[in-house]
Amino acid sequence: MTRALLTLTARQLLGRRRSLFIVLLALIPVLVAAVYRLAGGQTDPLPIEFAAGILDTLVIAAVLPLTALVFGTSALGAEIEDGTAVYLLTKPVARWRIVLVKIAVAAGATIALILPPAVLASVIVLGGDEAALTPALAGAVAVGAVVYCALFVALSVRTSRALLIGLAYVLIWEGIVPSIFDVTRWISVRQYMLGTADLISGAPRDVLAADLGGGPALIAAACLTVLTAFAATRLLQRFEIGQRL
Amino acid sequence: MTKPGNPTVSLDHVSRWYGNVVAVNDITFDFQPGVTGLLGPNGAGKSTILHLLAGFLRPSAGAVRVLGRPAWGDPRLFRRVGLVPESEAVYGFLSARAFAVASARLQGLPDPQAAATRAIAWVGLEADQDRPMKGYSKGMRQRAKIAAALVHDPQVLILDEPFNGTDPRQRLQLMALLREMAAEGRTIIFSSHILEEVERLADEVLVILAGQLAASGDFQVIRRLMTDRPHSFSLLTTDDRRVASLLIGRPEVRAVTVAEEGLEVHTTDYAAFTACVAPVIRDAGVTLLQLRPSDESLESVFSYLVRR
Numbered sequence: 001m002t003r004a005l006l007t008l009t010a011r012q013l014l015g016r017r018r019s020l021f022i023v024l025l026a027l028i029p030v031l032v033a034a035v036y037r038l039a040g041g042q043t044d045p046l047p048i049e050f051a052a053g054i055l056d057t058l059v060i061a062a063v064l065p066l067t068a069l070v071f072g073t074s075a076l077g078a079e080i081e082d083g084t085a086v087y088l089l090t091k092p093v094a095r096w097r098i099v100l101v102k103i104a105v106a107a108g109a110t111i112a113l114i115l116p117p118a119v120l121a122s123v124i125v126l127g128g129d130e131a132a133l134t135p136a137l138a139g140a141v142a143v144g145a146v147v148y149c150a151l152f153v154a155l156s157v158r159t160s161r162a163l164l165i166g167l168a169y170v171l172i173w174e175g176i177v178p179s180i181f182d183v184t185r186w187i188s189v190r191q192y193m194l195g196t197a198d199l200i201s202g203a204p205r206d207v208l209a210a211d212l213g214g215g216p217a218l219i220a221a222a223c224l225t226v227l228t229a230f231a232a233t234r235l236l237q238r239f240e241i242g243q244r245l
Numbered sequence: 246m247t248k249p250g251n252p253t254v255s256l257d258h259v260s261r262w263y264g265n266v267v268a269v270n271d272i273t274f275d276f277q278p279g280v281t282g283l284l285g286p287n288g289a290g291k292s293t294i295l296h297l298l299a300g301f302l303r304p305s306a307g308a309v310r311v312l313g314r315p316a317w318g319d320p321r322l323f324r325r326v327g328l329v330p331e332s333e334a335v336y337g338f339l340s341a342r343a344f345a346v347a348s349a350r351l352q353g354l355p356d357p358q359a360a361a362t363r364a365i366a367w368v369g370l371e372a373d374q375d376r377p378m379k380g381y382s383k384g385m386r387q388r389a390k391i392a393a394a395l396v397h398d399p400q401v402l403i404l405d406e407p408f409n410g411t412d413p414r415q416r417l418q419l420m421a422l423l424r425e426m427a428a429e430g431r432t433i434i435f436s437s438h439i440l441e442e443v444e445r446l447a448d449e450v451l452v453i454l455a456g457q458l459a460a461s462g463d464f465q466v467i468r469r470l471m472t473d474r475p476h477s478f479s480l481l482t483t484d485d486r487r488v489a490s491l492l493i494g495r496p497e498v499r500a501v502t503v504a505e506e507g508l509e510v511h512t513t514d515y516a517a518f519t520a521c522v523a524p525v526i527r528d529a530g531v532t533l534l535q536l537r538p539s540d541e542s543l544e545s546v547f548s549y550l551v552r553r
Contacts (some may be wrong), residue, residue: 001350003350004504005351007347008336009334011338012338015338083330083332083333083334084333084334084335086328087335087336087393089320090301090323090327090328090394091320091351091352092321092322092323092324092351092352092353093320093351095320164448238318240301240303241301
């Protein structure tokens with residue numbers, strides 16, 4: 001049952017046009033890294049600082065949330081919008097299972113398409129040095145993908161404007177608000193990712209600009225994921241066909 | 246509005262409203278095994294009722310029970326219930342067979358391939374079963390949807406306008422299939438706005454108008470009610486006044502109005518009037534230029550049933 005749900009979701013999610021857009025988006029850090037390498041700028045900024053900059057500014061702040069936004073809002077939201085969700089919702093499948101599979105597929109697709117180019121970008125910049133940054137990237141991308149996708153799956157069950165609201169959330173809440181109000185770092189996925197990367201790499205905090213420690217970041221990320229998955233399940237349990245289908 | 250026996254599906258004083266709009270108003274009905282048709286014009290509330298039955302809408306008042314359990318909020322019910330939605334949307338990237346197999350897997354069936362093969366054969370889609378559904382005609386999509394809904398051999402099958410887009414041959418084939426399934430003891434509930442579809446298939450009929458149950462029961466009884474209701478005809482002849490004086494004396498004619506353009510005749514007996522009108526006019530040496538029913542819309546038929 002779960003396998004059928006996984007296969008159906010993956011086939012629907014990884015449409016040619018959507019995947020192409022994400023691949024192009026994911027290549028941006030690689031291009032920036034290549035430009036840095038070709039320019040030969042080895043001292044200012046230092047490669048480790050530049051790689052951390054790519055990780056923070058491009059991957060964590062932009063490419064990953066946008067990818068998770070596209071996949072997260074499409075995993076279930078696209079089916080609701082085009083009317084095919086009725087075939088899924090008329091099966092004896094528990095709503096929590098549907099939500100978890102949708103989050104898993106969206107997060108898996110996000111990680112699969114974002115991590116390789118992000119690792120490639122860091123390798124291009126560091127040239128094999130500072131290898132600890134690669135597992136840090138992997139950890140940060142995995143945590144970010146899961147939390148963001150849980151958020152966006154829940155949002156897509158709640159509203160047909162999930163993509164727009166999600167974009168505003170990424171740009172405003174994740175991008176601007178934490179720099180103004182310090183307390184919001186506790187509910188910022190970006191901070192969870194930075195904290196995770198910091199925990200794994202052991203790099204100085206000022207390099208990754210992490211405002212949360214690794215432990216608290218992982219706990220907060222887990223709490224937010226569970227809460228949003230629970231909310232998505234409740235919303236789906238109360239979903240009525242005339243609502244949007 | 247109910248029949249004795251053990252209903253498989255029941256509506257008990259069910260209403261459903263959206264804000265100030267009442268979509269379904271206080272409907273009580275027990276569905277038995279066999280074919281039941283919901284008949285009504287577009288927008289009458291048929292789909293809302295079917296969605297309530299399928300547990301896809303929460304009733305605002307009353308109770309909907311399917312196989313002895315509340316319909317709302319229990320996905321386990323779909324092990325024994327199948328739904329064919331009106332929407333044409335399908336997974337375009339899947340073939341009908343892959344769709345049926347996926348449905349069987351989501352149902353947790355032990356042999357999804359065999360279940361899909363059987364369902365595809367039921368709807369006669371073997372020849373095209375491996376093509377992606379995005380290339381299907383409307384009728385083929387409809388049959389693929391029905392196959393997916395039948396894959397787990399449900400005890401209750403709910404179909405929303407199932408014959409939309411099907412050609413006459415496919416329609417007859419699907420009707421035969423649904424009748425066969427009903428004969429095996431299943432409860433088949435379908436909606437249609439076409440009288441002939443309901444007439445051909447349904448044992449029981451619910452006539453829905455503006456969210457209300459206008460009439461229900463055996464189709465022949467409903468049909469008689471519809472036929473025996475007062476009818477109006479517009480007539481145009483070469484001598485309207487003479488024809489008016491002849492018709493007004495006949496027992497099946499209730500009233501005749503002389504209008505600027507012809508006559509408006511109200512009759513209480515459709516069959517008798519249509520049988521006599523032409524000979525009466527001919528025998529009087531008058532030519533009948535036009536005769537047409539002036540209130541034959543489905544809405545007017547249903548309105549009459551509601552007023553009764």
